[in-house]
Amino acid sequence: QVSELVQFLLVKDQKKIPIKRADMVKNIIRDNKDAYKDAYSEIINRAGRTLQEVFGLQLVEIDAKRHTYILINNLPRAESKYLCRDKEKEKMGLLLVILSFIFMKGNSVKDSALWEFLNLLRVYPGKQHKVFGDVRKLVTEEFVRQKYLESTLIPLTDPPEFKYQWGPRAEKETSKKDVLNFVAKIQGKDPTFWASQYSEAEA
Numbered sequence: 001q002v003s004e005l006v007q008f009l010l011v012k013d014q015k016k017i018p019i020k021r022a023d024m025v026k027n028i029i030r031d032n033k034d035a036y037k038d039a040y041s042e043i044i045n046r047a048g049r050t051l052q053e054v055f056g057l058q059l060v061e062i063d064a065k066r067h068t069y070i071l072i073n074n075l076p077r078a079e080s081k082y083l084c085r086d087k088e089k090e091k092m093g094l095l096l097v098i099l100s101f102i103f104m105k106g107n108s109v110k111d112s113a114l115w116e117f118l119n120l121l122r123v124y125p126g127k128q129h130k131v132f133g134d135v136r137k138l139v140t141e142e143f144v145r146q147k148y149l150e151s152t153l154i155p156l157t158d159p160p161e162f163k164y165q166w167g168p169r170a171e172k173e174t175s176k177k178d179v180l181n182f183v184a185k186i187q188g189k190d191p192t193f194w195a196s197q198y199s200e201a202e203a
Contacts, residue, residue, distance in 0.1 A: 103179050
């Protein structure tokens with residue numbers, strides 16, 4: 001049961017979509033309701049340990065009310081390998097840039113400011129990008145669904161405007177300190193150059 005659940009979680013994690021405990025339990029129990037009724041939390045814990053020891057992944061609950069879990073990479077964080085499986089490397093690079101922008105702007109940005117910033121990087125939300133595909137979809141749907149970003153409707157805006165913040169997966173997989181060091185490296189400055197961000201990252 002444990003190894004089946006580990007495989008199930010690894011497959012689910014390919015799409016980085018949060019996994020509900022109900023789905024895990026369904027996968028464990030299937031036809032053997034009585035046999036596994038009391039054991040499923042032990043099986044989930046054991047699967048979590050296996051994932052950690054074998055794959056360096058941590059099973060983390062991100063929503064206690066809905067019992068939703070994600071797998072996060074708890075291997076040492078090297079920026080060059082930031083959260084990546086090879087194919088995803090470029091997308092994760094773009095994500096890191098977006099997370100940096102949000103953090104440096106006070107942890108929340110309007111969508112219009114985000115698109116403006118991406119335009120400067122020659123990444124245009126309305127155009128197909130040869131690496132990222134449909135950028136608007138990647139940011140507003142994929143990164144949001146994967147819980148890297150959170151998007152909230154700004155009340156009383158017409159046409160509707162949204163603001164973006166870090167999502168729970170970003171909070172777990174990286175840190176403000178890592179992101180500030182990344183920005184400092186790109187700009188060739190010391191992290192202390194940004195006083196308020198530095199004190200927040202060190203807190």
